[in-house]
Amino acid sequence: GENVEQHPSTLSVQEGDSAVIKCTYSDSASNYFPWYKQELGKRPQLIIDIRSNVGEKKDQRIAVTLNKTAKHFSLHITETQPEDSAVYFCAARPSGNTPLVFGKGTRLSVIA
Amino acid sequence: SAVISQKPSRDICQRGTSLTIQCQVDSQVTMMFWYRQQPGQSLTLIATANQGSEATYESGFVIDKFPISRPNLTFSTLTVSNMSPEDSSIYLCSAEQETQYFGPGTRLLVL
Numbered sequence: 001g002e003n004v005e006q007h008p009s010t011l012s013v014q015e016g017d018s019a020v021i022k023c024t025y026s027d028s029a030s031n032y033f034p035w036y037k038q039e040l041g042k043r044p045q046l047i048i049d050i051r052s053n054v055g056e057k058k059d060q061r062i063a064v065t066l067n068k069t070a071k072h073f074s075l076h077i078t079e080t081q082p083e084d085s086a087v088y089f090c091a092a093r094p095s096g097n098t099p100l101v102f103g104k105g106t107r108l109s110v111i112a
Numbered sequence: 113s114a115v116i117s118q119k120p121s122r123d124i125c126q127r128g129t130s131l132t133i134q135c136q137v138d139s140q141v142t143m144m145f146w147y148r149q150q151p152g153q154s155l156t157l158i159a160t161a162n163q164g165s166e167a168t169y170e171s172g173f174v175i176d177k178f179p180i181s182r183p184n185l186t187f188s189t190l191t192v193s194n195m196s197p198e199d200s201s202i203y204l205c206s207a208e209q210e211t212q213y214f215g216p217g218t219r220l221l222v223l
Contacts, residue, residue: 034211043204043214044155046113089154091212099145100212104154 002027002094006103013080014111021106023090024072032093033066033073034100039086047088048075080110114139114207116215124221125195132191133218135205140185143208146178148201149217155204161188195222 003026013019025033034049050057050064050073057064061080066073077084087107091100115138125131135144144161159180160168167180181189192199200222205215 032211036214043216046211046213049211097143097208099143099157099160099206102155 002030002092002101004090004092004101004103006090006106008106009104010107010109012109012111015080015082017080019075019077019080019084019108019110021075021088021090021108022072023074023092023103024070025092025101026071027092027094028068028071029095030092031095032100033064034091035064035075036089036091037086038089038105044089077108080108082110082112084108085110114141114209114213116205116207116213118205118215118218120218121216122219122221124223127196127222129195130191130193131195131220132189133203133205135188135190135207135215137186137207139209141207141209142185144182144188145206145208145212146180146188146190147204147206147214149204150201158190158203161190192220195220197222 006023031052035047036044037047038044048059048062048064050066061078063076087105089105090103093100117136119134146158147155149155157170158173161180161182163182179191202217202219204217206212
């Protein structure tokens with residue numbers, strides 16, 4: 001089955017700097033890759049996603065890139081702010097109507 | 113996007129008892145899922161709740177321990193049976209509508 005590896009597990013950046021979180025997946029049939037942000041005590045919230053027919057997608061300060069050949073995708077957050085501090089999860093969907101497989105998460109701390 | 117609610121939001125239970133968690137979605141969805149999340153950990157899929165048929169369980173989870181109902185396209189329940197302290201966790205309902213959305217979770221403490 002699909003396996004998703006996520007790095008780093010923790011990341012600290014200064015406010016205003018960029019943050020990059022990377023994930024790799026094992027199943028070449030996976031075709032959908034969302035990213036979730038989970039603040040303490042709250043539910044995971046979808047922040048951006050990308051499908052396998054697209055290489056990059058951007059939404060304001062957040063961007064996701066996908067390299068299908070290498071089977072990895074990354075989340076980029078620019079001009080980080082303290083409210084970006086949270087746990088971020090990447091996920092992959094193997095195919096069709098199957099549940100997402102999640103990475104182990106990255107705890108991002110933005111230091112003011 | 114689907115709006116998902118869960119009841120109860122939290123509970124404290126005695127070992128050996130059972131708790132049923134309810135999940136309500138504001139629109140009809142094909143797929144519903146139940147996850148468990150230990151503090152500081154990732155999301156572990158318990159099962160896929162199938163409407164009109166038995167749930168599909170992931171390795172390590174069995175129907176006797178985690179019976180699931182899915183009577184229609186907007187509602188599901190998860191029961192945690194014969195609880196032990198190891199069942200203390202956050203249980204999250206999720207629904208598929210182009211992507212997966214999550215309920216607020218049920219925080220369970222078993223004493």
